[in-house]
Amino acid sequence: MRARNIVAATATALALVGARDLVQKKHALLRNFPVVGHARYLLETIGPELRQYIVTSNDEERPFSRDQRTWIYASAKGENNYFGFGTDNDIEHVQGHAYVKQRTFAGELLPDVHDPQALLPSAKVLGGPRGRAKAFRPASVVNISAMSFGSLSGAAITALNKGAALAGTMHNTGEGGLSPYHRNGGDLVLQLGTSYFGCRNEDGTFNIDKLMDVVAGAPVKAIEIKLSQGAKPGLGGLLPGAKVTPEIAEIRGIPLGEDCASPSRHTAFSDVDSMLDFVELLATETGLPVGIKSAVGEMGFWQELATLMARGDRGVDFVTVDGGEGGTGAAPLIFADSVSLPFRMGFSRVYGTFAELGLTDDLTFIASGKLGLPENAVVAFALGADMINVAREAMLSIGCIQSQKCHTDKCPTGVATQNPRLARGLDPTSKAARAAAYLRTLRMELMKVSAAVGVAHPAFITADDIEILNGDYDARTLSGVYGYKDGWGELGPHVADEITELLATRSKAAFEQGPAV
Secondary structure, three states, rough: HHHOOOHHHHHHHHHHHHHHHHHHOOOOHHHHHOOOOOOHHHHHHHHHHHHHHOOOOOOOOOOOHHHHHHHHHHHOOOOOHHHHHHHOOOOHHOOOEEEEEEEEOHHHHHHHOOOOOOOOOOOOEEEEOOOOOOEEOEEOOOOEEOOOOOEEEEHHHHHHHHHHHHHHHHEEOOOOOOOOOHOOOEEEOOOOOOOOOEEEEOOOOHHHHHHHHHHHHOOOOOOOOEEOOOOOOOOOOOOOHHHOOHHHHHHHHOOOOOOOOOOOOOOOOOOHHHHHHHHHHHHHHHHHHEEEEEEEEHHHHHHHHHHHOOOOOOOOEEEEEEEEOOOOOOOOOOHHHHOOOHHHHHHHHHHHHHHOOOHHHHOOOEEEEOOOHHHOOOOOOOOOOEEEOHHHHHHHHHOOOOOHHHHHHOOOOOOOOOOOHOHHHHHHHHHHHHHHHHHHHHHHHHHHHHHOOOOOHHHHHHOOOEEOOOOOHHHHEEEHHHHOOOOOOOOOOHHHHHHHHHHHHHHHHHHOOOOOO
C-alpha cells in the first residue's frame, strides 16, 4: 500500500511538471520534451564538477590543471609534493612549454635548498635608486598579490595576512582599501585604485590627508597605484552587489547591496606627466616607495613613461606588470579572454622599453599573472622580473577548489564570498599556516632551480638559460623569442655585486651557526 502511494505521488508530481513544461514559454526544450528535458539542465549544472573530478586529464584543465592544484595543496599542507614515474606531458609536442637548461658546473655560491625557513631577498632595494626616505630591500621575492576585502572574505584576508607574516612576505591590500583583516602582522603594500577607497573625499576624489592617516596606522611598506589589472584591463574594479555587506559599505563609503563599480580611469591625474607628479607627491609626503600596476596594451604609455623617467627628476620606484592570464577579478568574458597581452609578451615589451634607455637598474620589476607555479615563476625571473606576486595560487593554498564561483558570492570554501555561513567554514589560523607553507615552498623551489642552473639567486637566471618549445621538435631561447639584446633581463654589475655579497654573508653566518635542530 505504501509503495503504491509513493508511485502515485511520483506519477502525479511528474504529470504536474510535464503540464507546467508544456505551457511555459521560457524554455523551448522543455515545451518540446517535457520532464526529460530537465536532465539537460541538471547535467549543465553539475557538468563543471564532473569535468573537474572525473573527465579531464591531469594537465587539461584551466586555469589551473589538476597537477598544478595538487602541487599547491600538497605544498600548503607540508605533504610530499613530488610526482612519480616521470612527466605525463608530451613535451616535444606542447607549444610554449619552457624548459630550464641546467649547468654541469656551478659557481662557488649556491642557495641553501634544504632550509625551508630560508628567505630569498630581492636583488634590488625598493625605492633605493630614487632615494626614498623609507626605501628597503624586500625580504622575499615571492609576495601576495592584490586581492581586496570584499572580493575575498574577512577570514580569507586574515589567513593570507597571517600567512604573509609567518613566511616573511608582503601582502597587497587590493584596491578595496586597508581593512581590519589586513592588520594581522603582515607587511602591506597599499594599493590605490581609481576609487581611492579609504583615502577619498565624499565625491570620490583623492584625499592626501586620509592617505597619511592610513599609512601612519598600519605597517605599509610601499604604495601601488593601480592603473589596470589583467582580469579586466580598462574596465575598473567591480564588486558585485551581493558582496557589498554593511561592513564593506562602511569601509568603502558606498551604498549597501549595490554593485560597486570603480571608474576605469584615475581622476587624480590624466596623463603620464601628471601621473609622475602624483607619484612624487605620494613619495614625498609618505617617504614610501611608490609604483604602478598595469596590464599591457598599447605601448605608447610605457614609452612615454620611460622617456620621462630618463630625465632623472621623477619616476616610479617599481612597476607591477600583470599578465592577461590574471583572474582574481570578476570580468566580462571578452575582457578575461581577449583584452591585454599575456604575461610573457607584455612583460618582455615593457622591460625592453626601459632597457633601451638603460633604466632597468633604476626600478624594481614585479611580475604577476599565474606565476605562483615554479615553472612560470622562473620564466618571469629570466625575463627580468625582480619579484613575483601570487594571487589565485595563494587562494588555493587556503582552501579554494577552483569552483569558479567568485563572482556569485557562493564560493563553497568561504574564500571569495561575503556570506557569513560560507565564510565560517574557513579557519584563519590553520589556513594561515598553509598559506605560509605554500609561500615558503615556492621560494624553496626557486632556489632549487637556481642551484640547478648554477647560480645563487633566481635573479641571475638569464633569458638564455630557458628555451621555449614550438611544438614541432624545435625550441628557441627566451631571448630569441622575445627579441632580447645582450644583457637584457640581467642585473647590472653594482646590483649583482650587492646581492651576491648579501647572500654570501648570510650563507657564512648560517654555516657558522650550524644545522638547525
